[in-house]
Amino acid sequence: MMKLDGIAAFVATVDEGSISAASRRLGLAKSVVSERLAELERTLGMTLLQRSTRSLALTNAGQMLLPRAQRILRELEEASAELDASSGKLAGPLRVSAPVGFGVLHLGPPIGQFLLDNPDIQMSLELDDSFVDAATGGFDAVLRHGAIGDSRLIARRLAMSRxxxxxxxxxxxxxxxxxxxxxxxxxxxxxxxxxxxxxxxxxxxxxxxxxxxxxxxxxxxxxxxxxxxxxxxxxxxxxxxxxxxxxxxxxxxxDVGWPAEGAELFLTYPRDHGAAAKIRALGDSLRRSFGDPPYWERP
Structure with a gap:
């Protein structure tokens, strides 16, 4: 029977592109992740990942297993989040992506306060200036600066910005x-x-x-x-x-006589996401920290 920790190691390795990066995401030693992958392959009797010194590639078996493995982990997380939310408790993992510059300047103290207020949440914050798809990028929520035109997503407004x-x-x-x-x-x-x-x-x-x-x-x-x-x-x-x-x-x-197009800050996440209660709590906490209007817009 497949073990859940092997499935988690497999999905994290594919998502991150390497065993080293997967080990950092999971908070485990690289050797532990490698062994869990090997045990999963032994259990199934087939190779899931072709490994080389520079890259990983999914085999046909790995391509077949990946969407099911992702669904298993997602449903477990959603079930756990729903149980926590029903008891009034916010707990468990929360993966968030944000732009580098904004994160460096403005996210440290607010995120620290949020985690002090919710000590059972294990947050992973990744700063990245490339486009991150909140629906498929492997994150629970993505902070974006600009308009959101994606029907797959819920966008919670955090603050205005000119x-x-x-x-x-x-x-x-x-x-x-x-x-x-x-x-x-x-x-x-x-x-x-x-x-x-x-x-x-x-x-x-x-x-x-x-x-x-x-x-x-x-x-x-x-x-x-x-x-x-x-x-x-x-x-x-x-x-x-x-x-x-x-x-x-x-x-x-x-001043050239006309204002530039503005762009607000949003916290975006997929519809029907199991971690929605944690994401809403994060959004509420960030809005309180930034203020309305936010401190960078005050005279």
Whole structure:
């Protein structure tokens, strides 16, 4: 008979792409995960994963087993979560993904407080600036900055955030201060690489799109902010990255007559998720910590 710990080791290894990463996720030694995988394969009498020094690949048997193994683990977690919720207790694992920059700047104290308030929750927080699919990415919940257009997901609003154009005083003294959307076309932009480099503004006629000359493309908001501080160019960034620098004058908010498209913060998770009670509690805790309006939007 297959053991549950072997199934968990198998799913974690496939999800993470390596035994080393699976061992970190499960909180086990690499040798323990390897032995559990080997025992599962011995029980089934077939190979599930082709191993090499650099990669893992599912065999045909592994491809057949994977969706069933994932469903078994998901149903067990959901059953456990439902029992905990019915007793008023929040407990068990909670896997969350969030963007790197926002996590570094704003998630440490709120997450710490949430776990102090709910000591039986075992949270795993992964910071990643690439797109993470909340429905299939192996996480219970994903924190996102921007619109959510996915019918598979529930999106709980955490906080508002504006996007603002910012530049250093040195850059503006050297290159001039744009005062209109047309002026922006001639300036150097520090652009976010994980989406279109277009800058979108809400005008009286709808949405206007500006395509600045790229001084730098990078997939991290903190690096965008820091290169703007260095005087490289103009950046379009959420206020949660720049509010301190705008207040102390090391960055200047550039007004071109129209606001940039805003984007709110959401906590997203699949519909009918068994950990919904824990996710709702996390969302409520984060909203209390950020405030309404959030502290990065206060005068």
């Amino acid at each position: 996007r603002v154009l910012v530049a250093s005083p040195a850059y503006l003294a050297r290159c001039g201060t744009p005062t209109s959307l047309a002026d922006l076309e001639g300036h150097r932009g520090i652009l976010y690489a994980n989406r279109s480099g277009d800058w979108r503004f809400v005008t009286g006629a709808g949405t206007s799109v500006i395509r600045p000359k790229a001084a730098l493309r990078v997939n991290n908001g903190l690096v965008m902010r820091d290169t703007a501080l260095a005087g490289l160019g103009i950046a379009l960034l959420p206020t949660f990255f720049t509010y301190r620098e705008i207040r102390d004058g090391t960055l200047v908010e550039v």
